[in-house]
Amino acid sequence: MSHAPTAIDFRSNAQQVPPKMPAAVQKATAKFLGNRAALVEALGNDFWQVLRQAGHDIRLHSILHMDHYLEQAERAVTAAGGQVHWATDAAAACGIVLDIARRHGVRLAVKAKSMATEEIGLNHALEAAGIRVLETDLGEYIVQLKGMGPAHIVVPAFHLSKEEIADLFREKLGVDAQPEAEKLTQIARAKLREEFLAADLGISGGNFLIAETGTVITVTNEGNGRMCCTVPPVHVAVVGIDKVVPDWESLTVLLKLLARSATGQKLSCYTQFISGLPRASEETGPQEFHLVLVDNGRSRILRTPECRETLLCIRCGACLNICPVYNSVGGYTYGYPISGPTGAMFATQILGGAAAGALPFASTLCGACNDICPVKIPITDILLYLRHRVVEGDEQEGRAAPYPLKVGAQIGAAAMSTPWLYRVGSQLLKRLQAPLVSEGWIAKLPPPLNRWTMSRPFPAFAADFRRWWRSRRA
Amino acid sequence: MAIKAQLFITCLAEQFFPGVLTGMVGLLERLGVQVAFPEAQTCCGQPFFNSGYRDQAREMAAKWLEVFGSSDGYIVSPSGSCVDMVRHHYLTLFPEGTPERRRAEATAARTLEFTEFLVRVLKVTDVGAAFPHKVTYHASCHLLRGLGVREEPKALLRQVQGLTLVPLTSEETCCGFGGTFSVIYPEVSKAMMETKVRSIVESGAEVVVACDGGCLMNIAGGLRQAGSPIRAMHLIEVLAAGRGAS
Numbered sequence: 001m002s003h004a005p006t007a008i009d010f011r012s013n014a015q016q017v018p019p020k021m022p023a024a025v026q027k028a029t030a031k032f033l034g035n036r037a038a039l040v041e042a043l044g045n046d047f048w049q050v051l052r053q054a055g056h057d058i059r060l061h062s063i064l065h066m067d068h069y070l071e072q073a074e075r076a077v078t079a080a081g082g083q084v085h086w087a088t089d090a091a092a093a094c095g096i097v098l099d100i101a102r103r104h105g106v107r108l109a110v111k112a113k114s115m116a117t118e119e120i121g122l123n124h125a126l127e128a129a130g131i132r133v134l135e136t137d138l139g140e141y142i143v144q145l146k147g148m149g150p151a152h153i154v155v156p157a158f159h160l161s162k163e164e165i166a167d168l169f170r171e172k173l174g175v176d177a178q179p180e181a182e183k184l185t186q187i188a189r190a191k192l193r194e195e196f197l198a199a200d201l202g203i204s205g206g207n208f209l210i211a212e213t214g215t216v217i218t219v220t221n222e223g224n225g226r227m228c229c230t231v232p233p234v235h236v237a238v239v240g241i242d243k244v245v246p247d248w249e250s251l252t253v254l255l256k257l258l259a260r261s262a263t264g265q266k267l268s269c270y271t272q273f274i275s276g277l278p279r280a281s282e283e284t285g286p287q288e289f290h291l292v293l294v295d296n297g298r299s300r301i302l303r304t305p306e307c308r309e310t311l312l313c314i315r316c317g318a319c320l321n322i323c324p325v326y327n328s329v330g331g332y333t334y335g336y337p338i339s340g341p342t343g344a345m346f347a348t349q350i351l352g353g354a355a356a357g358a359l360p361f362a363s364t365l366c367g368a369c370n371d372i373c374p375v376k377i378p379i380t381d382i383l384l385y386l387r388h389r390v391v392e393g394d395e396q397e398g399r400a401a402p403y404p405l406k407v408g409a410q411i412g413a414a415a416m417s418t419p420w421l422y423r424v425g426s427q428l429l430k431r432l433q434a435p436l437v438s439e440g441w442i443a444k445l446p447p448p449l450n451r452w453t454m455s456r457p458f459p460a461f462a463a464d465f466r467r468w469w470r471s472r473r474a
Numbered sequence: 475m476a477i478k479a480q481l482f483i484t485c486l487a488e489q490f491f492p493g494v495l496t497g498m499v500g501l502l503e504r505l506g507v508q509v510a511f512p513e514a515q516t517c518c519g520q521p522f523f524n525s526g527y528r529d530q531a532r533e534m535a536a537k538w539l540e541v542f543g544s545s546d547g548y549i550v551s552p553s554g555s556c557v558d559m560v561r562h563h564y565l566t567l568f569p570e571g572t573p574e575r576r577r578a579e580a581t582a583a584r585t586l587e588f589t590e591f592l593v594r595v596l597k598v599t600d601v602g603a604a605f606p607h608k609v610t611y612h613a614s615c616h617l618l619r620g621l622g623v624r625e626e627p628k629a630l631l632r633q634v635q636g637l638t639l640v641p642l643t644s645e646e647t648c649c650g651f652g653g654t655f656s657v658i659y660p661e662v663s664k665a666m667m668e669t670k671v672r673s674i675v676e677s678g679a680e681v682v683v684a685c686d687g688g689c690l691m692n693i694a695g696g697l698r699q700a701g702s703p704i705r706a707m708h709l710i711e712v713l714a715a716g717r718g719a720s
Contacts, residue, residue, distance in 0.1 A: 365616075365655075366619070409525065462490055
């Protein structure tokens with residue numbers, strides 16, 4: 001089921017973050033957060049909280065009745081001339097798209113930005129079958145040229161400077177690129193235009209799937225997404241089953257929340273509604289439309305009450321932007337295309353604790369993500385639950401953390417909850433530390449606390465209150 | 475009848491900040507509160523809960539509830555983080571409908587962080603303190619977002635004679651402590667701590683105040699590492715600096 005067999009080593013990845021990365025990330029996230037804050041203020045915080053609650057309730061209702069709404073969506077898509085496919089896991093989803101591609105003799109597929117296809121590793125599967133896959137979202141195009149994945153779920157290449165992108169274009173495209181945003185965009189636009197016209201297949205994701213009309217909604221800021229869905233003769237939309245919402249009224253609330261939270265826009269430049277095939281009266285558009293509905297572990301998330309709200313996520317990226325951990329390490333450190341707090345929550349469940357057990361611990365539990373989430377996902381509560389699942393295991397996964405840790409926790413808990421042992425221990429530590437203490441601080445400690453003292457001294461143990469309390473009462 | 479407060483001293487404050495605890499007793503008594511100290515208390519279990527060891531955390535929570543559940547009056551603590559553990563996470567440790575759950579709910583309802591207790595229960599913001607220094611305030615995460623205490627600490631600081639409160643850029647951004655996070659991902663913790671220390675230095679303050687031991691040991695250590703003369707203090711230490719005879 002998992003397509004990431006090796007364990008994600010968050011610490012090692014964090015150690016390899018290029019020195020310039022954090023500042024570039026922080027500059028971009030600050031801009032998005034600033035724009036967002038201004039729009040929230042314009043709406044009024046009270047109304048914003050009403051919207052968040054409504055968004056939460058709509059999304060929760062949607063996933064709790066997912067079976068009903070998905071079947072409704074399937075009927076609507078089929079009635080509108082589209083074909084619906086169900087994929088239980090990543091391999092099945094890739095297989096379905098590959099079959100469609102083979103049937104049409106596809107040589108070039110153009111892609112709109114889609115996290116679901118990143119999740120299932122679609123590009124790799126198509127390329128392995130000899131099909132050229134081209135990302136057409138400007139940010140995705142850039143990171144694809146660089147041989148990387150997205151560093152952020154909304155703005156994949158936001159960590160790269162204009163200079164770096166110009167260098168990349170010169171190297172990979174053989175053009176004379178200047179480090180100016182407009183000129184760089186022109187270069188990409190000219191290159192991509194030829195590819196759109198040559199493509200045999202267009203692939204997109206979907207931000208939402210409206211059950212009542214079977215409409216796939218894509219929310220973008222670039223016309224490329226629309227080109228992918230309309231120019232090639234075949235369009236495949238790969239959509240997670242969690243994306244379904246009941247109706248258009250639901251969508252209006254979610255759209256109000258999405259762009260404001262993501263980029264600090266009232267609405268993105270393009271909001272595309274795709275309901276099956278084009279009507280007979282319309283002349284443009286694909287001749288075939290396929291909707292691939294991907295489960296890939298979502299049903300299991302839904303079955304677990306402690307973490308089912310993971311599926312409420314509308315992938316706005318606000319929790320990445322506000323997260324002090326994400327801002328310190330950037331997206332690649334998470335080792336998964338969906339990064340930040342929401343990625344940690346999602347990847348741990350999709351990949352399993354053995355592969356992604358490092359991720360729920362990659363949080364200080366500061367809770368900034370909970371407060372900014374437009375659909376009120378209790379992210380840190382879910383991360384806490386996942387920490388528990390990683391160290392103590394469950395029926396399906398077993399224990400992911402090494403056994404000695406468990407024994408250590410048992411001994412530690414016993415010592416700390418036995419009053420006399422706790423009191424003797426704290427006095428003993430005061431004695432033992434004596435040779436290490438200078439001016440109330442300990443400069444170097446043995447493992448594992450050397451990981452603390454490598455960055456700052458540790459305060460000296462100083463338990464004295466109980467003696468003071470007793471002497472005072474005597 | 476005097477208001478009663480049971481001291482929930484927390485393991486971190488007990489081990490590293492005895493002055494905060496004696497200061498808390500002094501302040502509460504000065505405000506006419508009848509203070510008691512349940513001596514059988516140890517740790518609320520948060521380190522285990524946050525590390526994923528829920529069985530251990532549950533045992534410790536049960537003991538904590540045994541110690542404090544039978545006490546009367548308010549339970550007052552110098553740590554927003556530990557109060558957040560009791561108020562919110564204890565509920566997830568005990569299933570609904572069990573006697574432990576009922577006890578957890580009843581006990582949590584009268585467990586308050588120190589500034590919450592002063593401002594919301596005692597309705598006091600001026601405790602008669604004097605502290606003639608330039609001070610900036612770091613909002614501890616669990617106090618701010620866990621308990622929703624944003625203005626109370628600053629309201630208390632504003633009433634301190636001689637104290638100048640200067641703003642801190644990114645006041646509400648985590649300092650990078652995160653409990654075991656600081657040793658699981660030390661490089662990330664360090665980066666966050668250094669960002670926090672930089673903004674404290676830029677604030678021009680002589681003293682940075684916070685309301686949680688974890689943040690304080692991280693920030694104070696970071697300031698010392700940076701060779702900065704700025705002191706990191708618990709709010710209680712500032713409030714305990716009296717106006718002479720009172």
